[in-house]
Amino acid sequence: MDIKKEVESRYEEMKAVRRHMHRHPELSFQETNTKKYIYDQIKDLPLDIEKDVGGNGLRAMLHVSDDFKTVALRADFDALPIREENDVAYKSEVEGVMHACGHDAHTAMLITTAHILSAHKNALPVNVVFIFQHAEEQLPGGAKGMVEAGVLEGVDYVYGIHVSSKYPTGMLGYTYGYKHAAADAFHYKVIGRGGHGAEPHAAIDPVVASASLIQQLQTIASRTVDPLKSAVVTAGMFNAGSAFNIIPTLSEVSGTVRTFEKDVQDQVMDRMEGIRKGLEESYGVKCELEYNKGYPAVLNTDEAVDGLLEATETGTDFITSIEEVELSMGGEDFSYYLEKVPGAFFNIGTMNKALETDYPHHHPRFDIDEAGMKAGVESYLRLITNFR
Known part of the structure; x- marks a missing residue:
């Protein structure tokens, strides 16, 4: 030919x-x-x-x-x-x-x-x-x-x-x-108790809890995964609130996880679940995590x-x-x-x-x-x- x-x-x-x-x-x-x-x-x-x-x-x-x-x-x-x-x-x-x-x-x-x-x-x-x-x-x-x-x-x-x-x-x-890499998606729902922005003591603020959540997610790759292996955890969406002076009831954080090895993927998932539990105990909120595995x-x-x-x-x-x-x-x-x-x-x-x-x-x-x-x-x- x-x-x-x-x-x-x-x-x-x-x-x-x-x-x-x-x-x-x-x-x-x-x-x-x-x-x-x-x-x-x-x-x-x-x-x-x-x-x-x-x-x-x-x-x-x-x-x-x-x-x-x-x-x-x-x-x-x-x-x-x-x-x-x-x-x-x-x-x-x-x-x-x-x-x-x-x-x-x-x-x-x-x-x-x-x-x-x-x-x-x-x-x-x-x-x-x-x-x-x-x-x-x-x-x-x-x-x-x-x-x-x-x-x-x-x-x-x-x-x-x-x-x-x-x-x-x-x-x-x-x-x-x-x-x-494997391409996964996650979605956290952080549920607190809404209230007036001038009276935070009477509310349970899901925004503050979510801010801490995002900070903790960034420690997974830097402080949990072996530095000789690869992992990306990115919070790409953070949605909460409807007005400047209202503490909302709900805050949502979504993002993606990228890994190669299955054991690293499992490690990231376990750590994300641990963060979810810790958030509930630390901030008094209810926190739900939906983790969807994408393509291997x-x-x-x-x-x-x-x-x-x-x-x-x-x-x-x-x-x-x-x-x-x-x-x-x-x-x-x-x-x-x-x-x-x-x-x-x-x-x-x-x-x-x-x-x-x-x-x-x-x-x-x-x-x-x-x-x-x-x-x-x-x-x-x-x-x-x-x-x-």
Whole structure:
């Protein structure tokens, strides 16, 4: 296979797919039109296609031989509740919704990969499963439902790409071990007794108790967790009161916890419960804690990362460099696939300052240098055609 020729010949079509999706974004678990559009792009290929897998997901199987192993490639396709501020021809046509994380690019790359591999089916050394996943951005995550529905049945390895505005266009970023953190959420309700601001002695002030709560939460990472391990505890919301001279009855504190190791996650949860109990005894309030575990940590398999590097280490056309990159405290539901089979999640750079594609993910001006999609498709093609 002439990878350079194949990718170049389909580049304009790939851009068109990405731009169509960018103009017509849909939120998590609401991707009705998007899943139909994806199906229309692959329905004429020699694939065994299953629709509505675990929700709005699609599974497309390129079967080559019963004697071969099977590799799955995954792309997500949901958008975010963000109003786009880019002035581009393919700007979102849905008010308050945009592809601000690159999922449109992920899907365009995988559709293009499916077309190229299908055209060379008889020369492939493995079977390929194309996973088009809904709802990565919202708990419980589309990956969870798709795994439960059997999307990985018969799969030996799984790989996924995430474009990145942190890395220059065409760079392949890999990570051994942990790639993304577990992403949890917490919510405290601190209930006191309201009263007049001039008579605090007659009330039980939940605001003061909550202020202490927030201070104590900051000691978990600094004074409870082993400093050689990672944990983030962030109180991102603090809501209380309706007037300057009223002591409210209720105060609420919400935030996120990010960890990698399960024992650290348990340690943080235990400490947060201890703080809850201590707050009740110290301030006379009633304190309730709701802790919701989000996506597990993404843990790459060394063997799978080795395979990716071996497949792309020489003779690349669009991959400009291959660099080991830092792990991220952001969450990603690709973790559910890696809990079932070996695999790796890696980055493709799409940052080009001249094109102003260096805004962070989830920003209203996020965009990509579309040339980076060539490197993404190349990485998939080399991975599959060189699979050992």
